[in-house]
Amino acid sequence: MGTEFNNTDIVKIQSLLEDAYDKRISDLTKSIDLANSALEQSKLIENQALQGKSYNHLALCYMIRAEYEASKTCSNKAVKIFQKLGDEIGLADAKYNLAGIYYKTDNFHSGLMYLLDSLQIYRKHKNYHQIARCLKSLGTIYEFFGDQKKAIDSYLEAIDVSHLAKDKNLESNALNPLSGIYLNNGDISIAMSLIMKSIDMKKETGDIRGRAFALYGRGKIYTAQAKYELAEKDFLDAMGIHVNAGEKLGLGMVYHKLGVLYYKWSKLDKAKEYLHLASDFSEKYSIALLKDKCLFLLYEAYKKEGDTNKALQYLEKYQKEREAVVNSQTLKVMENYDKITKIEFENKEIQLQKEKEEIIAKKELAEEAVRMKQEFLSTMSHEIRTPLNAVITIASMLDQKGNLEEQQLIQTLNFSAKNLLYIINDILDFTKLESGKVSLEFRPVDFRLFINNIFNTYVRMAHEKGLEFTYSIQTEVSGAYMLDEIKLSQILGNLITNAIKFTEQDEICFKVIDTGEGIKKTDQKKIFESFSQPRSIKTRKEGGSGLGLAIVKELVTLHGSEIRVHSIYQKGSEFFFQIKAKKSELPQTVRISQSDQLKGKWVLVAEDNRINAMVVGKVLTGWGINYEVAENGLMAVSKSNHRQYDYILMDIHMPELDGFEAARKIKEENDFNQNTPIFALTADITAEQQEFFNPLFNGFLHKPIEKEKLFDALCNS
Numbered sequence: 001m002g003t004e005f006n007n008t009d010i011v012k013i014q015s016l017l018e019d020a021y022d023k024r025i026s027d028l029t030k031s032i033d034l035a036n037s038a039l040e041q042s043k044l045i046e047n048q049a050l051q052g053k054s055y056n057h058l059a060l061c062y063m064i065r066a067e068y069e070a071s072k073t074c075s076n077k078a079v080k081i082f083q084k085l086g087d088e089i090g091l092a093d094a095k096y097n098l099a100g101i102y103y104k105t106d107n108f109h110s111g112l113m114y115l116l117d118s119l120q121i122y123r124k125h126k127n128y129h130q131i132a133r134c135l136k137s138l139g140t141i142y143e144f145f146g147d148q149k150k151a152i153d154s155y156l157e158a159i160d161v162s163h164l165a166k167d168k169n170l171e172s173n174a175l176n177p178l179s180g181i182y183l184n185n186g187d188i189s190i191a192m193s194l195i196m197k198s199i200d201m202k203k204e205t206g207d208i209r210g211r212a213f214a215l216y217g218r219g220k221i222y223t224a225q226a227k228y229e230l231a232e233k234d235f236l237d238a239m240g241i242h243v244n245a246g247e248k249l250g251l252g253m254v255y256h257k258l259g260v261l262y263y264k265w266s267k268l269d270k271a272k273e274y275l276h277l278a279s280d281f282s283e284k285y286s287i288a289l290l291k292d293k294c295l296f297l298l299y300e301a302y303k304k305e306g307d308t309n310k311a312l313q314y315l316e317k318y319q320k321e322r323e324a325v326v327n328s329q330t331l332k333v334m335e336n337y338d339k340i341t342k343i344e345f346e347n348k349e350i351q352l353q354k355e356k357e358e359i360i361a362k363k364e365l366a367e368e369a370v371r372m373k374q375e376f377l378s379t380m381s382h383e384i385r386t387p388l389n390a391v392i393t394i395a396s397m398l399d400q401k402g403n404l405e406e407q408q409l410i411q412t413l414n415f416s417a418k419n420l421l422y423i424i425n426d427i428l429d430f431t432k433l434e435s436g437k438v439s440l441e442f443r444p445v446d447f448r449l450f451i452n453n454i455f456n457t458y459v460r461m462a463h464e465k466g467l468e469f470t471y472s473i474q475t476e477v478s479g480a481y482m483l484d485e486i487k488l489s490q491i492l493g494n495l496i497t498n499a500i501k502f503t504e505q506d507e508i509c510f511k512v513i514d515t516g517e518g519i520k521k522t523d524q525k526k527i528f529e530s531f532s533q534p535r536s537i538k539t540r541k542e543g544g545s546g547l548g549l550a551i552v553k554e555l556v557t558l559h560g561s562e563i564r565v566h567s568i569y570q571k572g573s574e575f576f577f578q579i580k581a582k583k584s585e586l587p588q589t590v591r592i593s594q595s596d597q598l599k600g601k602w603v604l605v606a607e608d609n610r611i612n613a614m615v616v617g618k619v620l621t622g623w624g625i626n627y628e629v630a631e632n633g634l635m636a637v638s639k640s641n642h643r644q645y646d647y648i649l650m651d652i653h654m655p656e657l658d659g660f661e662a663a664r665k666i667k668e669e670n671d672f673n674q675n676t677p678i679f680a681l682t683a684d685i686t687a688e689q690q691e692f693f694n695p696l697f698n699g700f701l702h703k704p705i706e707k708e709k710l711f712d713a714l715c716n717s
Helices: 002-023 028-044 048-064 068-085 088-104 108-125 128-144 148-165 168-184 188-205 208-224 228-245 248-264 268-284 288-305 308-335 337-349 354-398 404-434 447-464 485-502 548-558 610-622 633-640 659-669 691-696 707-716
Strands: 443-446 480-483 564-568 572-576 602-606 626-630 647-650 678-682 699-702
Touching: 002 028, 002 048, 028 048, 048 068, 048 088, 068 088, 088 108, 088 128, 108 128, 128 148, 128 168, 148 168, 168 188, 168 208, 188 208, 208 228, 208 248, 228 248, 248 268, 248 288, 268 288, 288 308, 443 447, 447 480, 447 485, 485 548, 485 572, 602 610, 602 633, 610 626, 626 633, 633 647, 633 659, 647 659, 659 678, 659 691, 678 707, 699 707
Parallel strands: 602 626, 602 647, 647 678, 678 699
Antiparallel strands: 443 480, 564 572
């Protein structure tokens, strides 16, 4: 009789959980009540499997309501239960919930890892419903990192798997963000077709919460079409649903898009009201997807109003947020690439025969790791360096304008932006050094001016820490040498930054000497390895990426020399190196602002980012150059078919047609501009490494723009 009674209870609890899952799309509070009831009853009959399922459902509901700590607690309890029971599906469900918590807040790398772990299990068990959910979430992460191709592939695969699961809600959930990608690429008719299909499916299934997200998607399209009243209605309807459902992420997204709508509608007061709401909301609930978007648009709104001080404040906040993303996400994701590729390999391995295919798979694994790392670096360098191009160039153009207070703000902004660029360059340059893609580029350098510039770059950092920073050059040192100025700057910059970090008093001079805590002999060989820091340093406030000295070692080796260290623990360190350099005449410099060499020339600027197009245009017009802008690769080809230009500046990452293909079409199919110099003006540091495309370009100019290099390239082509 006892077993019979127990089985009856199990059926009742399972029914409660099924009802709870169904209610999540229409009545979240009721769904939570049903799950709590199921949890209490499963505890009474001591059924751990049902307890774990109850915790998983509660974790999902709390995540939807942005109660992330409660969600994480329930998920971790479920993990322990299912690990003990050896229940793979239950464990995957718990990891899926943890993934949602992490990627919706501020920890994308952990979200990505948990999603891939879950997806691996779901594929193994052919659980199509959960596979579709994972793929949709993966698309969201790839879209955040700017990898549109992977995002689209994930959403399309989610739609295909939704058909296998026979679940229209899941298909609709993937159609919505896919519509957003087409909208961003300018394919408004396709975007509208997809979102209307999503809305119709939500009506058919009765998914009220999901319908709010679909209305939000249509509102974005109406905004792009300047149908502002229709967009406003959709956003407000979506907001009402999210408020009633207690859906925090959706509500924050609607606040942000209302800000975008009113900004484009020229209702700046309402725009700022909703953007502040969205910004506060994203801060309160740690919604990383919204933070930087709100800050940048607030900068735009205050700039449009002419409030320079507030505009600069929000631009600085935006820069700090992007720096935080680089520090907390980029390095972590890079460090986990081996694991990511291993998991992807294992997902495929399930369908392959073991012994013979393992040999082939290992080769594929290594190639995939290199490819993914390359793709990631390409995307991240482009996505982060592109806005930096505008920030740094505009700041340098404004440096001598405005009153003293505004100049100080601009100088601070410029300094912060360049610091962020140094962090990014450390990551990107080390990868290039590892692959042997770097060579020295010698030119005459005024040595004393060069050392003085190095000094001026870091003297503020030293003074802020209360340190005296001095240098001296012996009289017999020549006035100029043939040097690679940029790479020598990296070497000295990394050594000086380290010395300032770990010096508490005294002075710095080349060699480079500091009075920090020193390095134990057992650690001295390790400090030049990538991502390596002595344990004592890791626990201190200075931190760092662990790449600086690895880059120094590679660059000094490139000069045919060796970096050495002499350090006494608890007393300080001394780094020293020697390089051989040929003496040179002092370089002759021409002030660009006084040169009419390019006056009257015509330039085609192929650039999809309007801010960057504006910045390049300001630089060109300052030299008396006329220019036209093409917003994508297809437009660049079209414009070049109708007139001849003196130069073409070609971005690489563009919608419709990328810069490589656009350049190829112009060179091979164009009558006007087959012989026109084309320069790649790109934020993607990997673009130059794609040897197949190099003959298409007369040179590669990297963002942020160095005006002197751009001027020299145009004059000498």
